[in-house]
Amino acid sequence: MKKITLERVLYKNYLRTSLISIFLIELFLVFFYFIINKNMIDKSANFLLNDVEKSISLIVENQTRTITEDSLDFSINHFSQMKLPYDGKILIIDNSGKILFVDEQIQNILNLQENKINIFSHQDLKIVNYFKEILKERNLNKIVINKKNYLLFSIKVPKNSTYVVAFISEDKILDGIQNLGKYFEKLAYILAFSVLIFFILFFFYVSYKAKEFTDRINQPLLKIIDFTKNLGMKKDIKSLEPCGVFEIDRLSCNFNNMIVELDRRTNKLILEETKRIYQERLANTDPLTGAYNRRYLNEFSFEYLKIVKRENKELSLLLLDLDDFKIINDNYGHEIGDIVIKELVKISKQSIRESDLVVRFGGDEFIILLPNTNILSARLVANKIINKVNEYNKDKEYNFSISIGTSFYQAGDNSIDDLIARADDSLYEAKRVGKNRVV
Numbered sequence: 001m002k003k004i005t006l007e008r009v010l011y012k013n014y015l016r017t018s019l020i021s022i023f024l025i026e027l028f029l030v031f032f033y034f035i036i037n038k039n040m041i042d043k044s045a046n047f048l049l050n051d052v053e054k055s056i057s058l059i060v061e062n063q064t065r066t067i068t069e070d071s072l073d074f075s076i077n078h079f080s081q082m083k084l085p086y087d088g089k090i091l092i093i094d095n096s097g098k099i100l101f102v103d104e105q106i107q108n109i110l111n112l113q114e115n116k117i118n119i120f121s122h123q124d125l126k127i128v129n130y131f132k133e134i135l136k137e138r139n140l141n142k143i144v145i146n147k148k149n150y151l152l153f154s155i156k157v158p159k160n161s162t163y164v165v166a167f168i169s170e171d172k173i174l175d176g177i178q179n180l181g182k183y184f185e186k187l188a189y190i191l192a193f194s195v196l197i198f199f200i201l202f203f204f205y206v207s208y209k210a211k212e213f214t215d216r217i218n219q220p221l222l223k224i225i226d227f228t229k230n231l232g233m234k235k236d237i238k239s240l241e242p243c244g245v246f247e248i249d250r251l252s253c254n255f256n257n258m259i260v261e262l263d264r265r266t267n268k269l270i271l272e273e274t275k276r277i278y279q280e281r282l283a284n285t286d287p288l289t290g291a292y293n294r295r296y297l298n299e300f301s302f303e304y305l306k307i308v309k310r311e312n313k314e315l316s317l318l319l320l321d322l323d324d325f326k327i328i329n330d331n332y333g334h335e336i337g338d339i340v341i342k343e344l345v346k347i348s349k350q351s352i353r354e355s356d357l358v359v360r361f362g363g364d365e366f367i368i369l370l371p372n373t374n375i376l377s378a379r380l381v382a383n384k385i386i387n388k389v390n391e392y393n394k395d396k397e398y399n400f401s402i403s404i405g406t407s408f409y410q411a412g413d414n415s416i417d418d419l420i421a422r423a424d425d426s427l428y429e430a431k432r433v434g435k436n437r438v439v
Helices: 006-065 072-080 104-110 125-135 170-229 246-284 294-311 325-332 334-351 375-395 416-432
Strands: 089-094 099-102 142-145 148-157 162-169 315-322 357-360 365-371 402-408
Touching (some): 006 170, 089 104, 099 104, 104 162, 125 142, 125 148, 125 162, 148 170, 162 170, 170 246, 294 315, 315 334, 315 416, 325 334, 334 357, 334 365, 334 375, 375 402, 402 416
Antiparallel strands (some): 089 099, 089 162, 142 148, 148 162, 315 402
């Protein structure tokens, strides 16, 4: 499973969410602008066209009302001189389609030949149909010629049964609207470009804020990881500082409390373990010499002899006894006697291995237990101890000597007492033959 850091997860999600949100908002604003712009242009164009249509109709109707004579020439002359907005042009026909007056521009637009003075003889049937509808007094407000739109306004002059048809190019009416549309289109592109620039700047800003936010959350977690990694090895663990995020601060607070409680419990355990070891040491050692006592010898030997029997290992035992120790106490006092005993233990420990045991067996008797040692090696250790005692006596006012009895584990032995008994016999023999020797 691919692993990813919390910092990267937070950074990616924060950045992605922020960018998608702002992108959608900006996209909505841009599209909203284009839709509103298009709708506004279309409505403005329709409003203007309707307004022009009404204005032209009113102008023609007013001009018609001023005609008081039945003279056709007067009517034609009257309408030909009429000025229409947006450079509108006039075409006048009678009820048979005969062209009574036509502006030169309309003649070009309709492609009228000079020798054809009837509109119904036009080669384009679409134009013929347009004017047939006009004579039927049907209201047509737009005509398309050569893919170009023209507004068409027709009014019948009842006094002489003529029809006045006004042509106005739609482009001239909508020229201002179209220019406004182009202006808004340019403005839209500027807006889109500005949004893009803003989005790029916002990207860097959000990226910075996302990094700042993830660091704000991730730093306490990294500290917790570092602290827990070194927990138990460092004593100077500092408290975590709040970062301002509620959940992370709660976690930091709980961690700080845990460290305090753990430190308190650790100190309590250390104290209790120290007491236990101290009490155990008191129970298993001799207070004067620091050597093990008889109680510990019995506990240790009981378990160890099982191993010796099961694995057929060697075990030797030395029984040491101070020669004429009562005389030392009588001549020099018990204080010197204690010094002698402690020196004997010190010399013995210097002469053996760490795995060997020195046990105070009685007042001036000591046992040295030598695991994995045969009897010959045990006697070499015993002689080494005697030689060191003799060397110690050279520059001392008081002298002491020891006798050592030896024994080793035999197949019939059931307890350590069997080895001690044989070592005691050997010690008795060493005393008998002159002391200060190994038997």
